Amino acid sequence: MTQSKLKEDAAHGEGEQGMVIERRFTQVGKDPFDQFDWVTTDFTINNQDGSVVFKIEDVSLPVGFEGVPGTVCAQKYMRKAGVPAALRKVPEDGVPTWLQRSVPDEEKLQKMDVDVRFGAESDGRLLFRRLAGTWTYWGWKHGYFVSEADAKAYFDEMCYLIASQRSAPNSPQWFNTGLHWAYGIEGPAQGHWYVDPVTEEDKRSVNAYEHPQPHACFIQSVQDNLVGDDDSIMGLWSREALLFKFGSGTGSNFSNIRGAGEPLSGGGTSSGLLSFLKIGDRAAGAIKSGGTTRRAAKMVTLDLDHPDIEEFINWKQSEEEKVSALVTGMATLQEHCNAVLDAVWVDGEANSDVKANPALRNAMVKAMRAKVTPSHIQRMIDLAMQGWKGVDFEMLDTHWQGEAYATVSGQNSNNSVRVPEEFMQAVAEGGEWNLYHRTEKVNAAEEGRPAEPCRSLDAKQFWDDIAYTAWACADPGVQFDTTINEWHTCPEGGRINGSNPCSEYMFLDDTACNLASINLLHYFDMASQTFDVEGFRHSIRLWTTTLEISVLMAQFPSQSISRKSYDYRTLGLGYCNIGSLLMHMGIPYDDPRGFAICGALTAIMTGESYATSADLASFLGAFPRYEENADHMLRVIRNHRRAAYNVPAEEYEGLSVAPMGIDSKKCPRDLLEAARLTWDRALSMGEEHGYRNAQTTVIAPTGTIGLVMACDTTGVEPQFSLVQFKTLAGGGSLRIINRGVTSALKRLGYNDVQATEIVDHVMGTGSLERCEDVSMQALSKMGFSEEEFAKLEAAIDSVIAVRLLFAPRVIGEEFCMKTLGMTQENCDEPLFDTLGYLGFSAAQIEGANLHIFGHLSIENAPHLRAEHLPVFDCATPGGKGGTRCIDWPAHVNMMAAAQPFISGAISKTINMPSNATIDDVRDAYNLSHTTMNKACAVYRDGSKLSQPLMNTQESVFTSLMDDDVEEEEEGGPLTVQKAVEQVAEALPLPPAQAAPVAEAFVRNYIATRNPLPAVRDSRTMKASVGGHTIYLTSSKYDDGHLGEIMITTSKEGAAWRSLLNQFAIAVSIGLQYGVPLEAFVKSFTFQKFEPSGLVIGGSNRVKMATSIVDYIFRELAIDYLGRNDLAHVTDEDMVTTSISRPEITDDGVARTQGGEKRDVQLTLDVDPNTEMRQMARERGFTGDICDECGGSQMVRNGTCLKCNACGATTGCS
Secondary structure, three states, rough: OOOOEEEEEEOOOOOOEEEOOOOOOOOOOOHHHHHHHHHEEEEEEEOOOOOEEEEEEEEEEEEEOOOHHHHHHHHHHHHOOOOOOOOOOOOOOOOOHHHEEEEEOOHHHHHHOHHHOOEEOOEHHHHHHHHHHHHHHHHHHOOOOOOHHHHHHHHHHHHHHHHHHEEEEEEEHHHHHHHHHHHHHOOOOOEEEEEEEOOOOOEOOEEOOOOOOOOOOEEEEOOOOOOOOOHHHHHHHHHHHHHHHHEEEEEEOOOOOOOOOOEOOOOEEEOOOOHHHHHHHHHHHHHHHHHOOOOOOOOOOOOOOOOHHHHHHHHHHHHHHHHHHHHHHHHHHHHHHHHHHHEEEEEOEEEEOOOOOOOHHHHHHHHOOOOOOHHHHHHHHHHHHHHOOOOOOOOOOOOOOOOOHHOOOOOEEEEEEEOOOHHHHHHHHHOOEEEEOOHHHHHHHHHHOOOOEEOOOHHHHHHHHHHHHHHHHOOOOOEHHHHHHHHHOOOOHOOOOOOOOOOOOOOOOEEEEEEEEEEHHHHHHHOEEEEHHHHHHHHHHHHHHHHHHHHHHOOOOHHHHHHHHHHHEEEEEEEEEEHHHHHHHHOOOOOHHHHHHHHHHHHHHHHHHHHHHHHHHHOHHHHOHHHHHHHHHHHHHHHHHHHHHOOHHOOOOOOHHHHOOOOOOOOHHHHHHHHHHHHHHHHHHHHHOOOOOOOOOOOOOHHHHHOOOOOOOOOOOOOOEEEEEEEEEOOOOOEEHHHHHHHHHHOOOHHHHHHHHHHHHHOOOOOOOOOOOOOOOHHHHHOHHHHHHHHHHHHHHHOOOHHHHOOOHOHHHHHHHOOOOHHHHHHHHOOHHHHHHOOOOOHHHHHHHHHHOOOOOOOOOOOOOOHHHHHHHOOOOOOOOOOOOOHHHHHHHHHHHHHHOOOOEEOOOEEEEEOOOHHHHHHHHHHHHHOOOOOOEEEEEOOOOOEEEEEHHHHHHHHHHHOOOOOOOOOOOOHHHHHHHHHHHHHHOHHHHHHHHHHHHHHHHHHHOOOOOOOOEEEEEEEEOOOOOEEEEEEEOOOEEEEEEEEEEEEOHHHHHHHHHHOOOOOOOHHOOOOHHHHHHHHOOOOOOOOOOOEEEEOOOOOEOOOOHHHHHHHHHHHHHHHHHHOOHHHHHHHOOOOOEEEEHHHHHHOOOOOOOOOOOOOOOOOOOOHHHHHHHHOOOOOOOOOOOOOOOOOEOOOEEOOOOOOOOOOOO
């Protein structure tokens, strides 16, 4: 046990105090790193196209850091430059030699070649020693250890904790800590401040590294001043920029800023809060664009009584609707503007007279009905009259890093509202909620009178509105203001108004928090199925000490943050992997036993941390602002202890909502007793000594550091998938079953044979053998040899679907082109459907997918008993056929189990399926309130436009592309009746006489077929399209007009040949009934499907084609219509893909018998990553694409996203 102790100094006769450090994981005189097996390897991050994003060679790390942990460590945390090849110690009074800081040994460096004098960290020992050594150095200098032996024990234990992946500090520690102590690296000051721990004076930093910047989380104040002081609106944007630049996150409550229409001191009225928030949002987005691959990590919070609150809660939703409008609008413009341009041209001449050009009239009517503005339509006509025949608009998409999202505001922050208890009472009672002008609140306070509201809202309807916007766009989150401040340890310093971006750090404005996280799974013994409570407590004490030392040594971005951080010394110790731990124990995430275990472990962590803080206070003193807050803080500590004993609600002090205590009937006895004894100690020691820290724990998302620790889950999140993809050190990835599955099956009593069959159901057989749908025999007949089968078998573990398994890059491009007849373009397409190309049906391909890669879900697995299914439930359903997932109340209850024992709060998103309702969102908020959670953020699957739909949803929309749609608009194609009316108007007869004549004329014209003569001129062309030979025979009338086509192809398969033959017959009949060739050309050119690509032969005037029909009608148009514009196809012509039935043109439908019905072409701009995103969704990922590595292994991480492939995160580092 680590403890404080009094030591008598023989030389001075004075009592010295400090920490006595127990060695639990290391031994005296032995290097802690000798306990590990070390591996030297190269780490590479590739884009999806294979290009290298990052590579570092010869990196040494312990076993366990293979793949993603090592990649993240090497790419993000190891210093890339400025590490001297030779160092020397700097003697310092009272500092042991082994602990003295180092600087470059200039004498030795001068003797080396210039290019080897300085380099990068490439050994984990250097990195781990840099961190642990710096903490030990500062702790030793300022009296944290009783003796040198204790300092050395602390150093060794911390090295072990990091190297063993048992725990890790937040990213800024890895980035910044120790660069000056270990390597003597210096740099110009960046405007930071620190408090001298000896003189307690505020000082400016003189260089960038002597005092590191280890804090990740900041809360900053903002006042109702446009410019001026640091706390002005514009001053805040500057302070935010400083934090964003160096990878930290910040949050602010903007409730002090006046609402729209409030008076200004210099006259006029305020433009309102939203106008300023949009400026800050754009600034944050610009910083993202100027040097980092992720958005800025920022929280915007607003009190619920602000006059602009309604605009605020609708802000992100309305901006997302603008994204949808931009995407839809650009596609609409592309379609209708080009239709207008095309309609202007008649027989090669531009005709803008709508009376004489009915096609132009129809195109203009369609465009106006599609809401294209008249001015834009006129612009197209004007361009046509200047010779233009087409325009290209920038096509936008809904990718969250795309131009559409970049165009709108509100996308660079998490938004939350502060909900007081009074509002929740108004909702329950059906009352009203008052909004107040900021100036009125200030004036009323100065005059000692109640403030007059500017307007009132129906509280229940307003609560419903908040739920709706969260349902629609995942914002705003809610923060329960009363609960937060009732657990506030230091109310004499002011109210808690805001939080950091992920909502786990909640304290006074202008304070900061440095984080660390403990990997719970490392303390669980699989063999004995017991939790190492003492090892856990030991780690907590070490990390509490470490984070406290980090406050001592740190620098901060402003004087006020530096001073308050020194005065209150808030810490952020947390844990991760609770979801994985429960599965290993065979306990469902949604289970009272799971909630009890979570509560007990959280109670042990925070209780032990406060006990350590009190221990530190016994010889270092309590935090400077403790005395004025002592009564408040002890009240909070007593309430924590009461929750450990699960006392009745009436026994809590000063709480409006009682917490969820630990259920003693569901909690393991050892954990329950440890939790209660820990809080007994924390309270008694605090009553005696006070506390060194105002807060000690939070539960952070632990995104990047969770990957470094090889954690399956972050914070209090559940498992996201039963199948994991482990990146290999030498490149590639390995598909493995989640470790918790096999452990849980064993725990639940399944034998080895049963467990293997259950795992095979989830994972598949991992082999082509015995696959009936895509059999090896069938493949052999198509040309596959043992060489190709060997390649396929070797690649199975490194891909996620059968389509990727049969990709040309796997089986070999030479084989694909020479044996299978594929083109180079086919081979270059990452997701080319080789099996579909070979003639296998979608059902056969899916059957092969299940055989080889499994269901990715444990549902319907053999032997598995129904009562055990909840153990394996994950955050989202697994695979295409999975339906089970953790219900949203479980997320709320797990948070509620931990919250009573957390100093701060919890960063976690409540995941909901796409079919969740607005009522579900509101119920989640209500449940969060009644279970005493401090905050609640909801994410409904599919609520972001940037997120792809699940396969079942996507198939609904895809099927609509094939549907026939009734066309009823007036400006649409001519029907029989319309044709009769127009002919009657043109005849020089009275209407009564003209009508029957016109009807007979039209029907006779439509119904009469003009067959080709028995002897006709024909020509046959031979060409190769995408490697497939095609013969096109065309026959014409005596006047030279085309009347018949015949198509023959060398592609194998009777169905394919027959389909083309029937298609040619249908076109020929249309031609003979008078449908103009122009109509077919307009409909069928640019249609894209396989085969496609390079064209060889034919007229030699068409070089590329998007499909066989595209090629056919290009040749016919060139030959019979003189369409030279179709004789050359650029690369740009290949971008847009249409996956739909063709649209019948105006002229063509006008000559179709019974033309009241027509097919409508729907054009879909397809994201090239769509299929990869869909496959990722089926495997438990979000479907988002990582902008750093291009991978699709993105998972929700608190309120943000992280990439499991490279460690990139969209939130705090």
